[in-house]
Amino acid sequence: xxLKSFVTLGICVLTVGTGAQTNTPTPKISSExxxxxxxxIYRAVVNDYVKGDPDAVLNVSNKTSPLDLTGPLFEKGCMQxxxxxxxxxxxxxxxxxxxSAALSPKAVIVDPRRHVKQAYSNGLFSLSEIxxxxxxxxxxxxxxxxxxxxxxxxxxxxLEKVGDTWKVSKTCGGWVS
Numbered sequence: 001x002x003l004k005s006f007v008t009l010g011i012c013v014l015t016v017g018t019g020a021q022t023n024t025p026t027p028k029i030s031s032e033x034x035x036x037x038x039x040x041i042y043r044a045v046v047n048d049y050v051k052g053d054p055d056a057v058l059n060v061s062n063k064t065s066p067l068d069l070t071g072p073l074f075e076k077g078c079m080q081x082x083x084x085x086x087x088x089x090x091x092x093x094x095x096x097x098x099x100s101a102a103l104s105p106k107a108v109i110v111d112p113r114r115h116v117k118q119a120y121s122n123g124l125f126s127l128s129e130i131x132x133x134x135x136x137x138x139x140x141x142x143x144x145x146x147x148x149x150x151x152x153x154x155x156x157x158x159l160e161k162v163g164d165t166w167k168v169s170k171t172c173g174g175w176v177s
Contacts, residue, residue, distance in 0.1 A: 027092040044166045046104045067128035078172030085132045123147035
């Protein structure tokens, strides 16, 4: 009897959760490969995250996620003086990441749906899409690191192009669990 009640409760929760998501369009996977500039930004984020840990191995999700600059965690003051190339209303597109992107020798690209144990045993690092300013001198990107139900962290970052190199210049919001 308890099992039947538990299963019924689970189905109700899934149904309500699915209903709440119907208003958000599902992101489409881009047919365009990542540009060299996007790869360089992702590389800078990964390297910044693992800096100071010579033994770090980071399981990186093989898909990006949309970047939301309208959420409650984003500090609006971070955008001061930056004119974005895209807006939050832009078409929602995500990219696939592959090992050919060579983000870092410390990064292992994983499909969290197929390799759940591998993805979560050492944590799963996920990257968002990138939004550039109109001059391509600043880039907004977020990451999240999930290491369990109540274990993780994430940030929204601004990277700045210095010469030919992208560097993390500012944190614009984040979370810790």
